[in-house]
Amino acid sequence: MHLRRTATLALGLLAVATLAACTSAPAAAPSATSADETTAGPRVAISYEGGILVLDGESLETLADLDAEEFTRLNAAGDGSHVMVTMSEGFQLLDTGAAGGTDPQLTDLVFPADTPGHVVRHAGNTVLYADGTSDTTVIRTADLADLGTELPAFETIPGVEAHHGVSVVLEDGTFLTTVGNADGRTGIVARDAEGTEIAANADCPGVHGEGTAEGEAVVFGCENGALLYTDGEIVKLSAPDQPYGRMGNAYVSETSPLVVGDYKNDPDAEGYLLSHVALIDTVAQTLEVVALPEGVEYTFRDVARGPGDLAYILASDGAIHVLDPATGDITDTFPVIDAWEGPLEWQDPHPAIVVTGDIAYVTEPAANAVHAVDLTTGEVVASTTLDVAPNEVAVATGR
Structure with missing residues (x-):
């Protein structure tokens, strides 16, 4: 059974103090359009080398230009206003001001993580994965909507062996997470809300990515196909190309049982351009590969x-x-x-x-x-x- 621990106020304050000791707290630069002149609505965060821009979602005018690290990754936090920024100390919260039409700011609030990686939003939770420890941080997404100067309460599910992974929490508290170590990634495990193992599958070399489709059918990509979790069971979906037919990322809609995955069938191919997609039907439990038109x-x-x-x-x-x-x-x-x-x-x-x-x-x-x-x-x-x-x-x- 895995152990769970809830963050305390002291931990939240420690995260802020650590950030202040390691980085400056950037403020919004003069912008082309004052946020005070806008109303609540979509905001677009754009990373660039050493900074992050926040744009108005309708006009695309720049509302803020914020200092950041040389390379940062951006993921919507799920509350409609915040973005998780992967920084050295963990996941730093960028408030775009989208919910209230306020000035964007890169806050001092950081969810600590050793090598922050994937961010998953599902079932009212925002789930953060730390590749350096394989720990999973679970936050109630609604708690991000009205932040003050402290982190909201969150829960940490300790990992077992560090690897580049991902986790998701379902409506009933079922916890799905990848399995791996420094030598490679092998599969997934599912545990109930009390931590008891429900199912596991180790036939997923290079497991990567996660997507939750209609009915909480969850797909993970493998170098030989995909794994599908549904109704307490894990099903292996083999790729038509063996031994290497890699699906790495799942593009999903929670109102559709159909999943689209990126797909690569040549492990020696140079570059990152792909010309095929994987199509998964989570009801029929099938995986097929489709070639895109020439030049696409x-x-x-x-x-x-x-x-x-x-x-x-x-x-x-x-x-x-x-x-x-x-x-x-x-x-x-x-x-x-x-x-x-x-x-x-x-x-x-x-x-x-x-x-x-x-x-x-x-x-x-x-x-x-x-x-x-x-x-x-x-x-x-x-x-x-x-x-x-x-x-x-x-x-x-x-x-």
């Missing part, structure tokens, strides 16, 4: 789910290609940016897409640009040119 390639940052539970792929030809997960067909194509080449390293700035409602936000690092696209029409409804090359992107919905 993408990276892990370039797939999102959106209107109609369809998948939207920002490809290297500069267009958003609309994919029907039920058939694997491309049903529409929206030209948005210039054609681009894949990155030399995955951390390098390259185009990305995130979706909220009917709007996709698309980055174009080669042009220092960000675009808002209406996915119901394909129309680019707003664009902006920045002084920096955008890298990671996250959206706070404002609700």
